[in-house]
Amino acid sequence: MTQQQLNGVELPDQNGFFGQYGGQFIPPHLKKAMDDINIAYENIRKKPEFQQELQELFTDYVGxxxxxxxxxxxxxxxxxxxxxxxxxxxxxxxAHKINHCLGEALLAKYMGKTKVIAETGAGQHGVALATACALVGIPCEIHMGQVDIEKEHPNVVKMKILGAKLVAVTRGTATLKDAVDSAFEEYLKDPEQYIYAIGSVVGPHPFPKMVRDFQxxxxxxxxxxxxxxxxxxxxxxxxxxxxxxxxxxxxxxxxxxxxxxxxxxxxxxxxxxxxxxxxxxxxxxxxxxxxxxxxxxxxxxxxxxxxxxxxxxxxxxxxxxxxxxxxxxxxxxxxxxxxxxxxxxxxxxxxxxxxxxxxxxxxxxxxxxxxxxxxxxxxxxxxxxxxxxxxxxxxxxxxxxx
Ligand SMILES: Cc1ncc(COP(=O)(O)O)c(C=O)c1O
Missing domain, CATH: 3.40.50.1100 (Rossmann fold)
Known part of the structure; x- marks a missing residue:
């Protein structure tokens, strides 16, 4: 995993910006939680034992x-x-989602988090995260829109078998955006103890960088x-x-x-x-x-x-x-x-x-x-x-x- 540069520009910059995009548009108390995740990620990323553990999981667990x-x-x-x-x-x-879920779960363990929370749309991120949390031994809570729950039944069942708590989201269009909103609200209840393991290269810094690096x-x-x-x-x-x-x-x-x-x-x-x-x-x-x-x-x-x-x-x-x-x-x-x-x-x-x-x-x-x-x-x-x-x-x- 390396820092990314393009045409001499660091992507993202120190504040998490890719040009005018990215950054952290969040309340001040969440900024501290995000900065803590960034510091922990930058620490763990440089540790040979973390890289070795992740590589071994990529080979022997993911295939x-x-x-x-x-x-x-x-x-x-x-x-x-x-x-x-x-x-x-x-x-x-x-799916590819397991690549970043393993990284996020190992980071959660390293940071001593007590619960991993996430949204899922198709259920692939949810299944991958429930899997990674089972492997690492951390409770996992997945928020999913009711419309998607009905459409993606096999993944819903898998998340339950893997021990995740599934939260059905009925607000709005009951799809991915509403699941993100709902998961975020749960995370805000205790950002010190919980980690929101975002399912894509989105959200506040450092998630777009971190998920990209794992992928x-x-x-x-x-x-x-x-x-x-x-x-x-x-x-x-x-x-x-x-x-x-x-x-x-x-x-x-x-x-x-x-x-x-x-x-x-x-x-x-x-x-x-x-x-x-x-x-x-x-x-x-x-x-x-x-x-x-x-x-x-x-x-x-x-x-x-x-x-x-x-x-x-x-x-x-x-x-x-x-x-x-x-x-x-x-x-x-x-x-x-x-x-x-x-x-x-x-x-x-x-x-x-x-x-x-x-x-x-x-x-x-x-x-x-x-x-x-x-x-x-x-x-x-x-x-x-x-x-x-x-x-x-x-x-x-x-x-x-x-
Ligand atoms: C198989 C698969 N591909 C792609 C995506 C889209 O996500 P992303 O654009 O982050 O790769 C998803 C999301 O659930 C997915 O399950």
Whole structure:
């Protein structure tokens, strides 16, 4: 894990800013709690025994490195670029979320915290955190919107089996943003004893930095595996963007490699011309949400708008501050695909390669299905397959009448 620099700029700076984004927009008493977490993280990060423990868990518990798989049939069918999948779906617990949850749980233990609290959308962060807390031996409380609880039943059951307390959130649209609000309120009851283990590269400093650092392993592995598969850097690295943790994890190692095109894929939901999407970077504007400055989908009064995506892990009206910065400096292109394109991609990957992707990851797959045919066969695209679709199988089957 290394500090990140881009064009000589430290990301984030000492105050947690990525350009104008990030920071700590929180009440003064919470600032102390966040600064304590930052100090503890900077201490632990430099300890060889912590790095060794995390590496061993990545290898023996998560199953890293996750493979880079050449999707021959899909590439041939699209008739253009060569498509490779970074198989984060094969990680223990089924998604990339376990990478930062292990880091956050070890940090909680190091800081002597008595409870780990978090939100979850699709349930992947919730399952991964409940898993990491079971492993480390700390009580865990997960807040989840009622709508998502009904949609992501397998993950709800897993969290309970793993010993987490599940709090159903019924306020607002009963989805991800409301779960974050609810988890934050619980955390505020005792920030000294509790830790809020945020599920993405969002929230106040140091979370966007810390979660990114734990996820950076994805891009580091892609870089090595690309050499083994095609002896050069990929031409494209593509990932879906909700809060942005899997995307920043995949992109980090390539930020300084200008020849590598980085594409973040946002949910266009029922269309960018409707009010039912969550394409924050495509259509939002700079604002503040959940303690950070970032692009936000908000109304004229600065209130977050209700958002929609078929993928519960992507329907968030904010986005990571580093992504907001990378958009402004033009280093990453942020594009979008609709619910329909996502569902089609979910089915295509299942039937052409025998891989059932998470609906979140299916957004990145859909972008590639749309674009790869127009590229030539010397182009290598790596798609971060952030998670597996077991959690979505019942929902998709019902929706498509299978
Ligand atoms: C499989 C999967 N991919 C992606 C995401 C989106 O999160 P992020 O943008 O932080 O990677 C989620 C969130 O729940 C997820 O479960």
């Amino acid at each position: 890293r490195p996750s493979p880079l798989f050449y999707a021959k049939r899909l590439s041939e069918q699209l008739g253009g670029a060569k498509i490779y999948f970074k198989r984060e779906d094969l990680n223990h617990t089924g 950076a392993i994805i891009g580091q592995e892609i870089k090595q595996q690309a050499q083994m598969h095609f002896a050069k850097l990929p031409d494209y690295v593509v990932a879906c963007v909700g809060g942005g943790s899997n995307a920043i994890g995949a992109f980090s190692a390539f930020l300084a490699d200008d020849q590598v095109q980085l594409v973040g894929v946002e949910p266009a939901g029922k269309g960018l011309d409707t009010d039912q999407h969550a394409a924050t970077l495509s259509l939002g504007k700079p604002g503040q949400i959940h303690g950070m400055a970032c692009y936000v989908l908000e109304d004229e009064l600065g209130q977050p708008l209700p958002v929609h995506s078929i993928a519960s892990g992507l329907d968030y009206p904010g986005v990571g501050p580093q992504h907001s910065y990378l958009k402004d400096i033009g280093r990453v292109q942020y594009q979008s695909v609709t619910d329909k394109e996502c569902l089609d991609a979910f089915m295509t990957l299942s039937r052409v390669e025998g891989i059932i992707p998470a609906l979140e990851s299916s957004h990145a797959v859909a972008w590639v299905i749309r674009e790869a045919g127009a590229m030539d066969a010397t182009t290598n695209i790596v798609v971060n397959l952030s998670g597996r679709g077991d959690k979505d199988a019942d929902y998709v089957a019902k929706k498509l009448g299978l």
